[in-house]
Amino acid sequence: MAGIAVVPRSFHSGGDDDDHDNLQQRPPTRHSAAPKACRVCGDEIGVKEDGAPFVACHVCGFPVCRPCYEYERSDGNQCCPQCNTRYKRHRGSPRVPGDHEDDDFHGADDFDDEFPIKHHNQDESNHQDVAAHSENRDYVQPQLHTGGPAFSSTGSVAGKDLEAEREAYSNAEWTERVEKWKMRQEKRGLVSKDDGGGNDQGEEDEYLMAEARQPLWRKVPMPSSRVNPYRIVIILRLIILCFFFRFRILTPAYDAMPLWGISVVCEIWFALSWILDQFPKWFPINRETYLDRLSLRFEREGEPNKLAPVDFFVSTVDPLKEPPIITANTVLSILAVDYPVDKVSCYVSDDGASMLLFDTLSETAEFARRWVPFCKKHNVEPRAPEFYFSQKIDYLKDKVHPNFVKERRAMKREYEEFKVTINALVAKAQKKPEEGWVMQDGTPWPGNNTRDHPGMIQVYLGSEGALDVEGKELPRLVYVSREKRPGYSHHKKAGAMNALIRVSAVLTNAPFMLNLDCDHYLNNCKAAREAMCFLMDPQFGKKLCYVQFPQRFDGIDRHDRYANRNVVFFDINMKGLDGIQGPVYVGTGCVFNRQALYGYDPPVSEKRPKMTCDCWPSWCCCCFGRSRKTKSKKKGQGSLLGGLLPKKKKMAGKHYSRKGSIPAFELEEIEEGLEGYEELEKSSLMSQKNFEKRFGQSPVFIASTLMEEGGLPEGTTSSSLIKEAIHVISCGYEEKTEWGKEVGWIYGSVTEDILTGFKMHCRGWKSVYCCPERAAFRGSAPINLSDRLHQVLRWALGSIEIFMSHHCPLWYGWGGKLKFLQRLAYINTVVYPFTSIPLLAYCTIPAVCLLTGKFIIPTQSC
Numbered sequence: 128m129a130g131i132a133v134v135p136r137s138f139h140s141g142g143d144d145d146d147h148d149n150l151q152q153r154p155p156t157r158h159s160a161a162p163k164a165c166r167v168c169g170d171e172i173g174v175k176e177d178g179a180p181f182v183a184c185h186v187c188g189f190p191v192c193r194p195c196y197e198y199e200r201s202d203g204n205q206c207c208p209q210c211n212t213r214y215k216r217h218r219g220s221p222r223v224p225g226d227h228e229d230d231d232f233h234g235a236d237d238f239d240d241e242f243p244i245k246h247h248n249q250d251e252s253n254h255q256d257v258a259a260h261s262e263n264r265d266y267v268q269p270q271l272h273t274g275g276p277a278f279s280s281t282g283s284v285a286g287k288d289l290e291a292e293r294e295a296y297s298n299a300e301w302t303e304r305v306e307k308w309k310m311r312q313e314k315r316g317l318v319s320k321d322d323g324g325g326n327d328q329g330e331e332d333e334y335l336m337a338e339a340r341q342p343l344w345r346k347v348p349m350p351s352s353r354v355n356p357y358r359i360v361i362i363l364r365l366i367i368l369c370f371f372f373r374f375r376i377l378t379p380a381y382d383a384m385p386l387w388g389i390s391v392v393c394e395i396w397f398a399l400s401w402i403l404d405q406f407p408k409w410f411p412i413n414r415e416t417y418l419d420r421l422s423l424r425f426e427r428e429g430e431p432n433k434l435a436p437v438d439f440f441v442s443t444v445d446p447l448k449e450p451p452i453i454t455a456n457t458v459l460s461i462l463a464v465d466y467p468v469d470k471v472s473c474y475v476s477d478d479g480a481s482m483l484l485f486d487t488l489s490e491t492a493e494f495a496r497r498w499v500p501f502c503k504k505h506n507v508e509p510r511a512p513e514f515y516f517s518q519k520i521d522y523l524k525d526k527v528h529p530n531f532v533k534e535r536r537a538m539k540r541e542y543e544e545f546k547v548t549i550n551a552l553v554a555k556a557q558k559k560p561e562e563g564w565v566m567q568d569g570t571p572w573p574g575n576n577t578r579d580h581p582g583m584i585q586v587y588l589g590s591e592g593a594l595d596v597e598g599k600e601l602p603r604l605v606y607v608s609r610e611k612r613p614g615y616s617h618h619k620k621a622g623a624m625n626a627l628i629r630v631s632a633v634l635t636n637a638p639f640m641l642n643l644d645c646d647h648y649l650n651n652c653k654a655a656r657e658a659m660c661f662l663m664d665p666q667f668g669k670k671l672c673y674v675q676f677p678q679r680f681d682g683i684d685r686h687d688r689y690a691n692r693n694v695v696f697f698d699i700n701m702k703g704l705d706g707i708q709g710p711v712y713v714g715t716g717c718v719f720n721r722q723a724l725y726g727y728d729p730p731v732s733e734k735r736p737k738m739t740c741d742c743w744p745s746w747c748c749c750c751f752g753r754s755r756k757t758k759s760k761k762k763g764q765g766s767l768l769g770g771l772l773p774k775k776k777k778m779a780g781k782h783y784s785r786k787g788s789i790p791a792f793e794l795e796e797i798e799e800g801l802e803g804y805e806e807l808e809k810s811s812l813m814s815q816k817n818f819e820k821r822f823g824q825s826p827v828f829i830a831s832t833l834m835e836e837g838g839l840p841e842g843t844t845s846s847s848l849i850k851e852a853i854h855v856i857s858c859g860y861e862e863k864t865e866w867g868k869e870v871g872w873i874y875g876s877v878t879e880d881i882l883t884g885f886k887m888h889c890r891g892w893k894s895v896y897c898c899p900e901r902a903a904f905r906g907s908a909p910i911n912l913s914d915r916l917h918q919v920l921r922w923a924l925g926s927i928e929i930f931m932s933h934h935c936p937l938w939y940g941w942g943g944k945l946k947f948l949q950r951l952a953y954i955n956t957v958v959y960p961f962t963s964i965p966l967l968a969y970c971t972i973p974a975v976c977l978l979t980g981k982f983i984i985p986t987q988s989c
Contacts, residue, residue, distance in 0.1 A: 410706030480574025672892035709894025712884030878925025891944030
């Protein structure tokens with residue numbers, strides 16, 4: 128095992144002036160770049176035959192490449208995704224139903240393109256693969272056009288690069304897929320039956336090239352036969368409620384007015400709670416992902432892997448209450464994830480500064496050198512050894528490697544030895560020595576006082592660490608324990624997660640982060656890929672703040688007596704929210720967009736330019752048009768300056784440029800782009816000091832926040848980055864900054880997950896609920912009543928804290944970008960604990976009525 132043990136360093140006042148001067152701001156709302164790439168598939172737009180840029184929609188100019196334009200016309204809704212204007216036919220495009228006879232390009236020279244026929248003897252460069260994209264993201268299979276100009280293809284690869292995709296299927300399955308594709312092409316008239324004697328390899332390559340251009344995910348609405356009856360029942364119950372309250376209010380019980388009033392108030396509360404719970408479920412949806420297309424598009428053979436890096440966060444506090452063997456299994460499942468090893472880093476936060484966890488991770492890193500290659504060689508699931516070896520299934524199923532049984536027995540024996548070692552460490556940690564814990568080199572353990580200790584970082588694995596037994600690189604494993612001193616507020620889990628954000632930004636700076644509790648392991652090794660199908664979408668992914676996975680648990684009895692499965696919440700409510708603005712964040716099993724946690728707003732879509740209509744005279748249109756243009760211009764300037772004001776806590780400045788993953792931060796360029804503004808307006812722009820007020824005094828971390836694609840600053844070394852990482856986890860780093868207010872996990876409640884997700888949705892971000900067929904993560908649920916009650920009580924306390932704060936959904940964020948039904952869902956999450964009060968009162972009323980002889984419903988006297 129090779130690692131870097133780091134001792135704390137003292138604070139340094141200020142920083143390197145050169146580093147500070149190299150910073151350049153960027154706006155909170157990152158507008159899209161110039162329309163040189165297709166907003167559907169990400170390819171270059173290309174040019175027409177005359178060399179002019181191809182423009183699919185002449186109304187709004189929404190950037191769409193010609194292949195996507197062709198598919199939208201042939202198999203989509205034939206409209207522009209932005210302005211919904213019907214696409215007009217361009218020269219060389221086949222006719223589709225609805226084209227007018229007097230099209231501008233109607234001519235004899237275009238007749239050959241009316242019925243495109245594919246010939247196998249043509250050159251491969253003449254085959255064009257395209258992708259279909261409709262407004263509801265329902266995509267169709269591609270069609271191939273020949274004889275046109277060449278266009279770039281995001282997902283197209285050569286036949287050699289697609290052999291791995293073919294190997295994933297048996298010969299019969301592969302032949303069936305290709306035949307189905309050919310039948311679809313014949314149905315569309317793209318392939319004739321007489322062409323059946325062509326080159327089979329060429330057909331397979333064309334099929335895979337077309338498959339790579341398909342979308343990475345698809346929205347699947349719930350069947351109407353299931354949703355509409357539910358909606359009808361909701362409406363009927365709402366009508367019945369109206370009649371019920373009309374009766375209750377118009378027929379008071381005069382002889383028992385106090386009891387009648389209390390009962391009516393309770394019933395109104397129950398009705399409101401029911402409405403808050405039901406209406407956010409109005410638009411439930413499912414989503415499907417296509418992992419094979421993700422590989423075809425971003426993992427081409429012979430080219431660098433283009434999948435985005437991911438930082439995994441694991442948080443723990445007390446290893447005596449959270450068994451170290453469970454944490455070790457979580458870490459092992461992360462290290463064995465099916466993802467490029469150079470793009471995976473695992474950060475373990477020890478908020479208790481426990482030497483037991485430190486030693487456990489050291490042993491875990493050593494065992495991972497044998498466990499990770501075993502998992503990847505035999506493709507086992509799950510990749511947490513404790514749960515893999517305890518499965519009561521036929522482990523020989525689908526295992527054809529001749530040495531599998533022998534290697535599995537050897538690995539199980541090694542894991543049992545690993546468990547013995549960990550249990551011995553736990554037994555040793557039960558009794559703390561009077562002089563405190565001592566490390567192996569004889570130095571005292573810095574965390575002997577858990578409330579007063581320096582920050583600690585240890586790197587176990589990675590590019591500079593140990594390799595596995597086969598000589599291959601392992602993902603980076605980092606132990607982090609933030610500094611704690613008396614007199615500082617550390618904000619519990621939210622503070623620990625914010626420390627991990629800063630450490631990971633300094634050391635690896637992956638654009639996406641996946642956080643897990645220490646008792647939640649990866650049950651599906653492709654979970655990160657599932658999330659990337661959404662987050663790496665060229666258009667939709669830029670607006671996503673996180674991808675939430677459902678929580679699944681082990682060890683639940685058959686009757687689920689403590690309701691740990693939460694079926695209604697995870698399988699109904701969350702899917703309903705996914706159809707609005709996205710599911711709420713539930714604290715674990717979530718993949719975040721790092722930029723969203725930095726408090727930035729999502730990118731703003733290019734809006735359709737204002738147009739005048741033909742119903743007004745030309746002079747009237749000119750007048751109104753000029754008025755609107757002037758107003759729009761003033762509004763644009765006002766929004767720019769308003770967005771730059773520090774009081775609104777938004778980042779601002781000129782669009783910054785990047786060379787590779789390294790940003791150029793020149794404050795002079797910002798000033799050059801602001802000529803024409805008054806000095807007062809210039810002073811409102813965010814300067815370097817505003818960056819420091821927002822993110823803290825760390826030039827390296829501030830530079831990392833400007834790298835949307837991730838990466839580290841140029842010219843840095845491992846030792847300098849480790850020292851900077853120690854600095855950003857110091858207990859005083861967050862003072863006079865916006866950490867916990869606008870940046871990172873939000874402070875103010877023990878249920879920081881709900882509050883953090885709520886702030887992101889208020890800024891306009893969207894989230895996605897991903898439910899793969901095999902559960903992505905599994906965790907440990909409370910196994911006794913006291914633990915379950917303690918958990919529910921903590922959730923209720925957190926909801927009350929949010930209700931009492933200025934972040935309450937009842938009054939926070941009105942006028943923002945939070946959708947109304949989404950707000951109702953958040954209101955329901957913070958007011959549900961108060962239902963216990965009217966429920967208790969309503970249950971008490973019958974007993975009072977029996978004792979007093981008075982009833983809440985008026986009686987008829989004889």
